[in-house]
Amino acid sequence: MEGPFRSVEDVFRDYRSRRTGIVKALTTDVRDFYRQCDPEKENLCLYGFPNESWEVNLPSEEVPPEFPEPVLGINFSRDGMLEEDWIKLVAVHSDSWLMAVAFYFGIRSGFDKNDRRRLFNMINNLPSVYEVIVGKKEPQEVSSVTSNSKSKRESTAKASRAPTRVDRDDEDGEGEEEEEDDDEDEDEDDDEDEHKDALCGACGMNNTSDQFWICCDVCERWFHGKCVRITPAKAQHIKQYKCPSCSNKKSRVQ
Numbered sequence: 001m002e003g004p005f006r007s008v009e010d011v012f013r014d015y016r017s018r019r020t021g022i023v024k025a026l027t028t029d030v031r032d033f034y035r036q037c038d039p040e041k042e043n044l045c046l047y048g049f050p051n052e053s054w055e056v057n058l059p060s061e062e063v064p065p066e067f068p069e070p071v072l073g074i075n076f077s078r079d080g081m082l083e084e085d086w087i088k089l090v091a092v093h094s095d096s097w098l099m100a101v102a103f104y105f106g107i108r109s110g111f112d113k114n115d116r117r118r119l120f121n122m123i124n125n126l127p128s129v130y131e132v133i134v135g136k137k138e139p140q141e142v143s144s145v146t147s148n149s150k151s152k153r154e155s156t157a158k159a160s161r162a163p164t165r166v167d168r169d170d171e172d173g174e175g176e177e178e179e180e181d182d183d184e185d186e187d188e189d190d191d192e193d194e195h196k197d198a199l200c201g202a203c204g205m206n207n208t209s210d211q212f213w214i215c216c217d218v219c220e221r222w223f224h225g226k227c228v229r230i231t232p233a234k235a236q237h238i239k240q241y242k243c244p245s246c247s248n249k250k251s252r253v254q
Helices: 008-026 030-036 083-108 113-124 129-134 142-146 149-159 171-195 244-253
Strands: 045-048 054-057 213-215 222-224
Touching: 008 030, 008 045, 008 054, 008 083, 008 113, 008 129, 030 054, 045 083, 083 113, 083 129
Parallel strands: none
Antiparallel strands: 045 054, 213 222
8 A cells, every 4th residue: 555655745646646547537538437337236436546547446345444445336326317417426526535545645644734734735726526527617717718719729720821921012011911920929929828827627737838738619628639639730630629528428419
């Protein structure tokens, strides 16, 4: 079993990695996760691991278990609820489990009141699994980024093309062209500054600004290209991008 840890940062890294694994199960890997939660099987739990992977498995045979366990029997309610509501329910219980694991390690590591407060604040700065699933944007600055998703992709596409040339004899036209180019450059700079606050809808992380991002045209959440398996080359041929979650919603309606 992992732990005890030496610092608050160690526990937070463990929390963040387990959270990333669970978010993957409920977003990019949701079809596989749904399939594994067969109601015909025994009590099943969703586990997140420090290597950012996830697993559906039976609970520990220890009574009581030494390590905090996720909620039991998530598979039993799978066919008795709408899939979207069931995923949200699993997300809520997963958030509770992640907090329990983090503070379990904190207590085992001898954290005092100040350490526990620091740990909570670090965790609270990330959106919960539930918030990622339902598409809520936290921190607040993210909303200003996603509301301009289409214009960002349009400005990026414009930047990859040569600006339109006009007759140099037309001084007024030339002035307009230069002004338009300046506006595009300013828009790109603004987008880059705003993008620093965006959180990936799949992994919930920001990481570095030099990574490729893509925004869903339906829910307007941002995603790392690598998290949803979209490359810049692929993105050039996508007229309207739908994230895995929105694509699954459409297939259920049909």
